[in-house]
Amino acid sequence: MSVETSREIRKRGHLRLDATLAEAAxxxxxxxxxxxxxxxxxxxxxxxxxxxxxxxxxxxxLMRGAVDxxxxxxxxxxxxxxxLFGGDLLDQITTTNFAGxxxxxPLVGVYSACATTSEALLLAGLAVTSxxxxxxxAATASHHLSAExxxxxxxxxxxxxxxxxxxxxxxxxxxxxxxAERGAARLVAATVGxxxxxxxxxxxNMGAAMAPAAADTILRHLRARGQTSRDYDxxxxxxxxxxxxxxxxxxxxxxREHPDHRLQDAGILLYAKAQDVHAGGSxxxxxxxxxxxxxxxxxxxxxxxxxxxxATGSLHSPRSYQQGETIPAVAHAVEMEAIT
Amino acid sequence: xxYLLAFLIGGALCLVAQIVMDLTRATxxxxxxxxxxxxxxxxxxxxxxxxARIAGAGATVPLPGxxxxxxxxxxxxxxxxxxxxxxxxxxxxxxxxxxAALIFGLLASFVTxxxx
Amino acid sequence: xxxxxxxxxxxxxxxxxxxxxxAFWAFVVGxxxxxxxxxxxxxxxxxxxxxxxxxxxxxxIMVFLGAVGTAFGFYDRxxxxxxxxxxxxxxxxxxxxVAPAMEFKQEGPIMGTGARIFQVxxxxxxxxxxxxxxxxxxxxxxxxxxx
Numbered sequence: 288m289s290v291e292t293s294r295e296i297r298k299r300g301h302l303r304l305d306a307t308l309a310e311a312a313x314x315x316x317x318x319x320x321x322x323x324x325x326x327x328x329x330x331x332x333x334x335x336x337x338x339x340x341x342x343x344x345x346x347x348x349l350m351r352g353a354v355d356x357x358x359x360x361x362x363x364x365x366x367x368x369x370x371l372f373g374g375d376l377l378d379q380i381t382t383t384n385f386a387g388x389x390x391x392x393p394l395v396g397v398y399s400a401c402a403t404t405s406e407a408l409l410l411a412g413l414a415v416t417s418x419x420x421x422x423x424x425a426a427t428a429s430h431h432l433s434a435e436x437x438x439x440x441x442x443x444x445x446x447x448x449x450x451x452x453x454x455x456x457x458x459x460x461x462x463x464x465x466x467a468e469r470g471a472a473r474l475v476a477a478t479v480g481x482x483x484x485x486x487x488x489x490x491x492n493m494g495a496a497m498a499p500a501a502a503d504t505i506l507r508h509l510r511a512r513g514q515t516s517r518d519y520d521x522x523x524x525x526x527x528x529x530x531x532x533x534x535x536x537x538x539x540x541x542x543r544e545h546p547d548h549r550l551q552d553a554g555i556l557l558y559a560k561a562q563d564v565h566a567g568g569s570x571x572x573x574x575x576x577x578x579x580x581x582x583x584x585x586x587x588x589x590x591x592x593x594x595x596x597x598a599t600g601s602l603h604s605p606r607s608y609q610q611g612e613t614i615p616a617v618a619h620a621v622e623m624e625a626i627t
Numbered sequence: 628x629x630y631l632l633a634f635l636i637g638g639a640l641c642l643v644a645q646i647v648m649d650l651t652r653a654t655x656x657x658x659x660x661x662x663x664x665x666x667x668x669x670x671x672x673x674x675x676x677x678x679a680r681i682a683g684a685g686a687t688v689p690l691p692g693x694x695x696x697x698x699x700x701x702x703x704x705x706x707x708x709x710x711x712x713x714x715x716x717x718x719x720x721x722x723x724x725x726x727a728a729l730i731f732g733l734l735a736s737f738v739t740x741x742x743x
Numbered sequence: 744x745x746x747x748x749x750x751x752x753x754x755x756x757x758x759x760x761x762x763x764x765x766a767f768w769a770f771v772v773g774x775x776x777x778x779x780x781x782x783x784x785x786x787x788x789x790x791x792x793x794x795x796x797x798x799x800x801x802x803x804i805m806v807f808l809g810a811v812g813t814a815f816g817f818y819d820r821x822x823x824x825x826x827x828x829x830x831x832x833x834x835x836x837x838x839x840x841v842a843p844a845m846e847f848k849q850e851g852p853i854m855g856t857g858a859r860i861f862q863v864x865x866x867x868x869x870x871x872x873x874x875x876x877x878x879x880x881x882x883x884x885x886x887x888x889x890x
Contacts, residue, residue, distance in 0.1 A: 341849050441846035442741040443813050444863060445822020445829045445838050446655065447765070450758040485746040487753060489652075495753040499746075533756055534749075541744060566758070630781050637777025637832070638770040645769035645827035649760045655830055656866050659839075662831065663871035671878030684780030687798065688805060689773065689831045690867065696798070697875035702882055709890045713883065717875040724802035725868065728837045729860065731810035732844035736856045739814045741845045 300479035301511035306415035306423075308408075308623060309463045309470035311579035312356035314349050316431070316457030319576065322558045327580035328458075329356055335432055335457065342433040343377060349459030349572075350375070350386040350428035357424070357461040368392040369420035372410045374403035375428050376455075376571050377437060382428050392424070401497075401526050402480065402600030403427050404460070404575040405619040409477035411464045412621065416474075421465060428459035429570030438490070438605055451492035451530040454564035456557060460575035472586040472594070472623040478508035482602065484615040490601075490608050493616075494531025494554075494566055497599040500616040501527060502538035505597055508620045509544070516546035520591040523582060525574035525598030525618070526554035528567030553577035553598075574598040586625045596621045629683050636685035644689075659690055666694025675699075696720040765826050772825025776832040780805055802833055809837030814845070839863040 313328045320331040330352060332338075337348035350373065358365060371390065374397040375382035387394035399406045407425035414420040432442060434455035440446050464474070483500040501524050509515060516522060516539070527535055532552045539546065553574040554567035578596055585591040599618040608614075640662075648658045669675045675695040679686040686692050700720025704712035718725075744752070784801045792800065809832075812818035818838045822829035829835050843862045847855035861868065 436846065441842040441863070443816060443819050443838070443845055444842035445819045445825075445835060447823055447826040449760055485749045487750060492753070492757065495757070499744075499749065530757065534753065537752065538744060538749075629785070630778055633781035634774040634778040637780070638774025638828070641773025641825075641828040641831045642766050642770040644831050645766050646762065648827060649762045649765055655827070656863065658827065659830060659835075660866040660870040663867050664874040667871060667874035667878055671881060684784050684801070685774075685777045687801070688777045688780035688833050690833070690836065693833065693836065693867070694871050694874060697871050698878050701875050701879045705879065705883055705886065706890075710883065710888070713876055713879045716879065717872055720798070721802075723799035724806055724833060724836070727803040727806040728810070728840035728864070731807060731837065732841040732860055733856065735810055735814040735841050736844040736848045736852075739845055740848060741842070742816050 298511045300481065300507065302409065302413060302477045302479065304409070304412040304416045304474040304477055306412040306464045306474045307467045307470040307626070308472045308474055308583070309465050309467050310357055310361045311460065311462045311471060311583050312353050312360060313576050313579045314352040314356065314459045315576060318431070318562070319456055319458055319557065322562060324557060324577065324580050328576070342430050342436065343381065346375065346377065346382045346428050346430035346433050347386045347389075349430065349457070350382055350426055350461075351389055351459070353428070353459035353461035354386070354390055354424060354426050357463050361463050363422055363463065365390055365392050367422055368424055369422055370395055370411070370414055371424040371426060372397055372407040373424070373426040374398050374407055374571060376400060376434055383426070399617050399619065400600030400602055401569055401571050401573060402598040402617050402619050403571045404525065404578070405596050405598035405621045408462060408474070408596070408621045409479065409619055411462070412474040412477060415464050415466060423464045424461055425464065426459070426461040427571040427575050429455055429457065429572045431455045431457045431570070434570060448565055449491050450565055451489070451494065452565040453493060453526060453528050453554060453567055453569035454558065455570035456568045456573040456576060458572045458576050460572050460579050462579070470626060471583040473626050474621060474623050476508070476512060476622040478504050478511065478620040480504045480617040480619045482615045482617045484613050486613050488611070488613050490603060490614065492530050493569060493601040493614070494526070494528040495534055496601050496614040497616040497618065498527055498531040498534035498538060500618040501535050501597050501599050504618040504620045505539065505595070506542055506544070508595065508622065512622070516544045516549060519546070519549055519593050519595050521582065522546055522550045522595045522597060523574065523577065524550070524552045525600070526567065526569035527552045527599055528554040528569065530566040556581065586623060589625050592625050594623050596623065632681060633683045633685035636682035637689055640685070640689045640691065662690045663694040666691025667698045668694075670695040670698035693721060693724070768824050769826050769828035772821060772828030773831060774828070776828070776834055779808070780832070805833045806837040809834030810841045813838045813841040836864055836867065839867070
């Protein structure tokens with residue numbers, strides 16, 4: 288009994304999955320298209336407004352665009368979608384909910400800040416694995432300018448950014464999951480993150496606030512699976528950026544995990560250094576863009592065999608920050624394999 | 628000469644504010660509010676007036692100069708108006724700048740929008 | 744790693760702010776704006792304003808320049824380089840009023856622009872007035888609370 292209990296504790300939050308990640312689609316802003324992955328995105332919108340009247344509406348346009356594109360590619364109609372799991376950063380996840388209004392699909396709105404991508408993916412994977420659903424979507428979006436409006440300062444206000452600040456990515460990404468034999472990758476396992484708070488307060492250094500959450504989730508996932516980081520071709524964190532990734536490496540090294548080059552961060556991969564995004568990219572869509580454009584094609588071709596996506600989210604709000612509270616953070620892990 | 632002094636002294640005030648901000652990691656709002664208060668207090672001690680005489684726009688254009696204007700306007704009205712000047716005096720000298728910002732802000736909001 | 748130890752490590756590993764570079768550009772940008780202020784002031788005095796009457800029109804013109812820079816979208820770029828050099832002069836005060844006015848247009852002229860126009864500049868005015876009030880009371884006391 289006691290053995291059983293300790294095993295359960297060790298495996299808390301761990302999920303076995305069996306779902307096919309069939310297809311992905313990305314829509315990005317012009318600035319992201321200038322980055323090193325620019326040529327890999329499916330669609331680039333010509334201006335930051337996406338033809339809309341506000342940046343909030345533009346963000347919806349990005350999410351809708353990605354969902355339409357992934358449906359188009361797979362030949363699935365919106366009426367065949369069982370559930371869409373989606374999330375974003377704005378207010379009461381208005382991007383997702385308003386996009387849901389236009390899409391007309393059963394919708395589950397999720398929020399874990401920039402960890403939303405892996406949260407939506409693991410829930411979508413769970414829905415398929417359980418047999419409750421056949422065709423499921425996971426979608427996220429974020430917009431640099433709508434995020435600036437919500438979290439920081441008016442756009443035209445002269446503010447000097449600090450080196451640890453991050454740049455919210457503009458884009459939308461959608462993933463279609465089903466039970467098909469073929470697809471881009473297979474979701475095999477996931478670990479639900481637990482919220483970590485190491486007492487950091489600086490919202491312009493989110494990477495440092497999120498690194499402990501990433502370390503906790505990665506270590507729990509590896510232990511539950513009986514793996515080491517060397518079993519992976521890639522462990523992709525969401526947006527720890529240049530301020531958080533070295534801290535994660537140290538935290539993992541303390542537990543004798545040395546993933547070295549296997550550990551990469553989407554926030555660092557998304558932009559070129561010359562783009563002046565300070566520590567790197569962030570935003571709900573950041574990890575989704577890198578996963579869809581760079582990682583999934585390699586899993587599909589077999590160039591990579593096993594990947595762990597660990598999107599990280601900083602769970603503060605402008606209000607909690609103003610009230611002097613520390614920044615809680617979470618990371619969710621989704622393990623995917625190449626389909627042989 | 629007055630141009631050189633305005634450049635050097637105005638620049639020096641901004642430099643000090645920048646260094647204080649980077650060292651203390653205070654937000655810009657804290658530094659700006661603090662510098663207006665410091666300007667007001669310096670004016671209260673009668674330090675700012677001679678300083679502004681030398682530095683010209685170098686002392687009046689940065690925000691401590693705004694604090695100085697608030698106080699000097701108030702002090703000028705005190706002998707005439709007594710305690711009422713404590714409430715009305717400060718705006719007399721600074722109202723033009725504040726109202727100009729307000730009016731131009733509203734006009735800008737009518738004709739333009741915030742961009743990237 | 745304990746949270747406390749972690750926080751110390753974060754502090755140690757954090758990329759430092761470029762203090763010298765920031766200070767240099769604050770000096771150059773701030774000095775230049777004050778130089779422009781001096782030019783405006785001298786120009787006004789050349790057309791008949793005196794030492795006293797020149798203050799208000801100088802402020803108005805400087806605020807106007809800051810507003811134009813903000814409306815055309817380049818004041819934020821100056822400030823990105825100049826930091827306090829762009830924030831501290833009265834043109835920066837103007838930027839702090841005009842930027843939210845433009846920003847919150849989206850939320851309507853009353854509850855957007857109208858209500859939030861002083862979101863950034865408000866503290867400067869509020870605490871400036873408070874400090875002036877305190878200084879005024881001391882002065883008033885020295886005068887023996889007369890008249």
